[in-house]
Amino acid sequence: MHERALRLIDLIISEALDEIRPSFDPLKGYEYCLRGECEGVGEALEYLYERGYLRKELHDRVASCPNCGSEVFLLRAKCPYCGSLNFSKGIVIEHLSCGYSGLEEEFMSPDGRRICPKCGKELKAPGVDYIRVADIYRCASCKEAFSVPLYSYRCLNCGHEGPMIELVPKEVYKYLVVREAFESDPISRKILDIVRKLADIGYRVEGPRARVKGRSGAEYDFTIAVWLEGSDEPIAVLDFVRGPIDDERLLSFFAKSLDVMAKERILVTQAKDSLMEAKASRLGIRVFELEDEDLVGKIGEVLLSLHVKGSET
Ligand SMILES: [Zn+2]
Ligand SMILES: [Zn+2]
Ligand SMILES: [Zn+2]
Numbered sequence: 001m002h003e004r005a006l007r008l009i010d011l012i013i014s015e016a017l018d019e020i021r022p023s024f025d026p027l028k029g030y031e032y033c034l035r036g037e038c039e040g041v042g043e044a045l046e047y048l049y050e051r052g053y054l055r056k057e058l059h060d061r062v063a064s065c066p067n068c069g070s071e072v073f074l075l076r077a078k079c080p081y082c083g084s085l086n087f088s089k090g091i092v093i094e095h096l097s098c099g100y101s102g103l104e105e106e107f108m109s110p111d112g113r114r115i116c117p118k119c120g121k122e123l124k125a126p127g128v129d130y131i132r133v134a135d136i137y138r139c140a141s142c143k144e145a146f147s148v149p150l151y152s153y154r155c156l157n158c159g160h161e162g163p164m165i166e167l168v169p170k171e172v173y174k175y176l177v178v179r180e181a182f183e184s185d186p187i188s189r190k191i192l193d194i195v196r197k198l199a200d201i202g203y204r205v206e207g208p209r210a211r212v213k214g215r216s217g218a219e220y221d222f223t224i225a226v227w228l229e230g231s232d233e234p235i236a237v238l239d240f241v242r243g244p245i246d247d248e249r250l251l252s253f254f255a256k257s258l259d260v261m262a263k264e265r266i267l268v269t270q271a272k273d274s275l276m277e278a279k280a281s282r283l284g285i286r287v288f289e290l291e292d293e294d295l296v297g298k299i300g301e302v303l304l305s306l307h308v309k310g311s312e313t
Pocket of ligand 2: 079080081082083084139140141142143144
């Protein structure tokens with residue numbers, strides 16, 4: 001499990017957090033931060049969400065860059081015909097006497113009076129014989145007139161540019177803590193405790209759900225998988241079994257742990273019985289009891305003995 005996810009679990013429990021909301025940074029967009037730290041928090045939240053410790057609720061829906069997903073943009077206004085930035089605002093005037101309408105500049109005579117280019121009469125006063133009809137933009141490059149510029153974006157994260165219509169809606173979530181997953185399940189707590197302690201020792205550990213690829217190419221889920229740093233094959237895989245272990249459970253665990261080439265195979269059960277333990281032992285599977293006070297210590301010893309053996313050969 002990620003270091004960050006473990007710290008997040010600590011924080012959720014110790015500070016009784018109910019939810020984690022994203023904050024908006026004008027330079028980076030939405031991000032998740034806890035106690036001033038933001039790096040890796042989003043991934044850790046997603047990790048816990050996938051494992052049922054958090055649920056998601058819609059917090060915001062934003063426009064995002066089609067190239068990189070960022071929501072931080074510089075928006076630009078351009079001429080919709082030629083894309084030029086070089087346009088200016090003008091006013092459209094209608095001469096009421098003759099019905100002609102055109103840009104204000106067409107009415108301007110060199111001596112500063114307003115003369116209608118159609119009928120040649122001088123305009124008197126706004127509202128009397130002429131009215132301002134609309135505001136309009138005039139492009140200096142292509143000379144086209146338009147009432148709404150084309151707005152385009154430049155992504156401040158990746159530099160991608162395009163018309164705003166290209167932007168992609170993106171959901172931004174807040175995460176809500178599923179209390180029951182943390183508290184009312186002693187098995188989950190135990191699993192997290194083991195994962196945390198093994199990670200502290202320096203193993204690479206995944207849990208409470210570890211996906212491991214076997215030699216056959218198939219992928220298997222274990223409750224916990226443990227690796228030595230830099231190695232692809234797990235040194236140990238563990239499954240936690242609620243209730244007693246039956247033959248089917250034992251054999252399926254045996255098969256998948258064999259395929260992933262785990263050196264140590266451990267089943268942790270709530271109800272240990274000696275017959276099943278003997279069967280497991282013949283398959284090279286250790287059985288530990290969930291209620292065992294020293295469960296973590298025993299698992300640690302098994303792993304340690306592997307190193308010792310490994311360094312001797
Ligand atoms: Zn981008
Ligand atoms: Zn233009
Ligand atoms: Zn006129």
